[in-house]
Amino acid sequence: MQLSPTALVLLGLLMAAWVAVAAGLMIAAGAKTKAAENARKASRRMARMIEEAPAIPLLVRTDGRIEASERLAGWLGLSRLPQYLGDLAGSEGGRGIGAEQLAQLAALVSRTQKTAAPFRMAITPAGSQRSLAVRGTLADPQVAPGGAALLWIFDFSESENELANLRAEASRARADFAALVGLIEAAPMPMWFRGTDARLKLVNRAYVAAVGAESADAAVAAQAELIEAVDGLSAAQIAAQASQRKAPIERIVAATIGGQRRSLRVSDLPLGDDGVAGYAIDIEEMEELSRVFRAWRDAQRDMLDQLPVGVAQFGADRRLSSANQPFRRAFAMRPGASQGLEFERFLREAREAGRTPEVRDFPAWRAERLEWFLADEPVEENWPLSDGTHLRIVAQPMPDGGLVLIAEDRTESLALSATRDTLLRTRTATFDSLFEALAVFAPDGHMQLWNRRFAGAWGLDDEALGGHPSADELVRQIAPLLDRPQQAKGIGEIVRGATLDRKQTAGRVSLADGRTLEIAGVPLPDGNGLLTVLDITASQLAEDALRERNQALEAADEVKTRFLANMSYELRVPLTSIGGFAELLKAGVAGELSEQAREYVAAILESVQKLTDQVENVLDLSQSEAGLLPLSRTRFDVMPFVTRVVRERETAIVSGGLSLDLRGSKALKVDADERQLGRAIGQLLDNAIAATPRGGKILVDLSRKADGLRIVVSDNGKGMTAAELRRALEGLRTGPDGKPERRQGLGIPLARQLVEAHGGTLEIVSRPHEGTFATITLP
Known part of the structure; x- marks a missing residue:
């Protein structure tokens, strides 16, 4: 097939265009390859710069995954960087971010991912001294699309330590400056x-x-x-x-x-x-004191010349600085002796005048007296002289190294002292022969003299008075022996009134052993005070018995009147009516009753009887709370008394299949009302019998403790919870209408009132399924 020239031209043009396009594409591909190589170099350079940067980026995606350099793991103390933000806490011996800080960081990251709000915070890895600053923002879509958060982490440990030191130093400086300014200002x-x-x-x-x-x-x-x-x-x-x-x-x-x-x-x-x-x-006061001291020193020397006691002053150089006239006469100092006389020469001249004791080795004796200047405390000696004179010498060392020598002629006072000793022995013998207990107190409160009956009257040992105690010390020894220790203060007041106030006072005290003493303070002409003590226990007991009997009769009459006026009609009449109607129904007055009706009537009569007993308890409880419960106290043996109370409940104990253990000494005695105390113990026994299941055990223990007689009634019954025990102790309370209302059984409240009426206490401890422990303490 032959092509036309036009077709060949077109084909050539087409081939030329294709070659041109191919050449262009090759040139463009080369340019892109070079640009890609440059981009890779820039990326590696940027990655290296980030690795060397003082801050580490951390990318947190919306699902919690993280992307960062392994260098961040080293900062956090981790062996490797985890994949998720929640794993930064780590599990390697307490390393990583603490749980509290990690939770705060996660919350801030979530807020930034949702709102694009930036944040800042500081974190401290666990077990590390490193301080890290975190700055978070929403990542650019080109870096991480989808709402990821970009965190930049900085290590500012050195800056933080330096800032902390600077803050501490500044704080100390401010405190020191404030203290200094305050000190100067104050x-x-x-x-x-x-x-x-x-x-x-x-x-x-x-x-x-x-x-x-x-x-x-x-x-x-x-x-x-x-x-x-x-x-x-x-x-x-x-x-x-x-x-x-x-x-x-x-x-x-x-x-x-x-x-x-x-x-x-x-x-x-x-x-x-x-x-x-x-x-x-x-220093005006100091100057004034200096002037006053000089004037006082001059006045002192003038005063010493007027004293009957000889006083001489030796300076630190052991030379005589001053001596009054009595001192010169006592040591027969020659008229020409003046200031500046040495202490050794003074002793030698005194020996020559016969004014020192006769000693075998005078130089050694004199050397010992020279040590007075170096003594730490005053030295006192008695110098008997050859002519019968007796000198009392007191050497008082002075702070400046000097010595004050005091000489007192005690010849006449010793003779008077011998006469006085004879008179005191005569007075002591007279005191010991008296029937009353006597003691003589000096004006300073110390006991000077007492007879043999005084210690026995108070129940004290003779050795306790051998040291001539003061009135306050005697009161402290007597206080534990009194029935009411606070009365000991009155004894001190009586002694003080006789010695200081110079007036006669009297009073009575009761001892813990039951004796009553009548005491009186009498001022003596010599300034001392005489305390007389007489045992009037017998007469006081008779007087107290008559008084208590009279008060008991008055209280009983008042309680009887109140009971008849307020309680008898309100409680007994309705109760009697209910019981009477129930008995009529039981007797068939209203017609023949069915078997079920007869059971109801029997239940009514039983409830009436229980209610009658509760009425008695309510009346006694009301009287006790009003303080009108009459008590006839007698002293009796506790063991036989409690035995009788237990015997009265022998039937209930045996029928309930219980065992009772009674323990205690037969020598225990107590002063109480047998009837009321028996009711209190009986109520506790009744509660124990009712709360103890068959086969249980009840314990009654009697003992004498330091705080008085203790009677314990315990059982291993069902016990009570704290709320049940609290309700049981509330018993009878007055309602909003002013009338008594029943909160729980009256046995425990009545027992507590009866015990408190005797001056004792009732404590009850109970635990569910373990039993109840009741303790009565009587003085």
């Missing part, structure tokens, strides 16, 4: 600070008060000086001199403060290149 002495130009910059409140300024700022603004100019130099000029010398300057000057001239010790202290600080100490 100082009682005027204090100030001057700048390098010697002008006032800061003053405290004491300075403001001293110069009479309105405030510290006003004092600084006015440059009010506390110290006046001395020798033409002002206080500012003196401070400038101290700053130039770089050494403190201290001086004593006078200043007017509060309208008074005061002596001040002023100090200016240079503070390097910062300025000069100053303070002033008021």
Whole structure:
């Protein structure tokens, strides 16, 4: 087939176009290949830069998966980076992010993914000192489409430590500065600070008060000086001199403060290149004391000359500085002896005059007396002289190294003391022969003399009085022996009234052993006080018995009247009516009853009987709560008494298949009302019998403890819960209408009231399925 020239031309043009397109495509492919190579190089360079960057990117996708460099695992203390954000807590010995911080981070990431809100937070990996800062934003779609979050994590551990140290140092500096300012401001002495130009910059409140300024700022603004100019130099000029010398300057000057001239010790202290600080100490009192001391010393020497006791003063150089006339006469000092006499020479001249004791080795004796100057406390000696004179010598070392020597002529006082001892022995013998118990107290409260009956009257040992105790010490010894220890204070008041107030007082006290003593304090002419003690137990018992019997009769009459007026009609009449109608029904007055009706009537009669018993309990409980329950106390043996109470319930115990164990000593006695105390114990026994199942055990234990007689009634029954026990103890209470209402059984409340009426206590402890433990404590 032959082609036409036109076709050949077209075919050539087509081939040329295809070659041109192919060449263009090849050129474009080469350019794209070069661009891809450049992109790969840039990507590797960017990845390396990110690896070397101080921040690590963390990409968190919406499903919780994460993408980051393994370097982040090292920062978090993990061996490798997990796939999900929740796994950053790690399980490698407490490494990774803490649970609380991880939960907070997850919440912030979720919020950023939903709202595109950026966030910042700081985290501390567990078990690490590293501090990491996290900045999160919503990732660009080109980085991670689909709402992923991009987190940048920075390590700012060094900055955080440095900031923490700086904060701590700043806090300490602020605290120290505040304390220093507070100390200066609260100082009682005027204090100030001057700048390098010697002008006032800061003053405290004491300075403001001293110069009479309105405030510290006003004092600084006015440059009010506390110290006046001395020798033409002002206080500012003196401070400038101290700053130039770089050494403190201290001086004593006078200043007017509060309208008074005061002596001040002023100090200016240079503070390097910062300025000069100053303070002033008021030494007016010290100067005044110095003047007073000089005047007192002169007056003392004049006074010593008027004393009948010889007094001499030796200085630290052991030379005589002063001696009064009695001292000179006691040691026969020659008229020419003056101040400056050495102590050793004084002793030698006194020995020559026969005014020292006769000793075998005088030099050794004198050397021992020289040690008086170095003694720590006064030394006292008795010097019997050859002419019969007896001197009492007291050597008092002084703080300055000197010695005060006191010589007292006790010749006449010793003779009087011997006569006095004879009189005292005669008085003691007279006291011991008296029927009453007597004791003599000095004005300072110490016991001086007592007879043999005194210790026995109080039940004390003779050794307790051997040390001549004071009235307060005697009261403390007597207090435990009294029936009411608070009465011991009255004994001290009686002694004080006889010795100090000089008036006669009396009183009565009851001892714990049942005795009653009548005591009286009588002032004596010599300033002492006489305490007399008489045992009036017998007469007091008779008087108390008559009084208690009369009170019991009055209380019984009042209770009877109240019962007849308020309770008899309200309780007994309706109860009697119910019982009567029930008996009529039982007797067939209303017609023949069916078997079921007869059971109902029998139940009514049984309830009436129980209610009658409860009425009795209510009446007794009401009287007890009103404080009107009459008690007839007698002293009786406890063991036979409790045995009778138990025997009265023998039938109920045996029929219930119970066992009862009664323990206790037969020597126990108590002062109580047998009937009322028996009812209290009986109520507890009834409750124990009712609460104990067949085969159970009841224990009654009697013992004497330090706080009194203890009666324990316990069982191993069903017990009570705390709420049940509380309701059982409430018993009978007054309702809103003013009438008594029943909260629970009256047995326990009645027993408690009866025990408290005897001055005792009732404690009940109960646990479900374990039993109940009731304890009666009687004084």
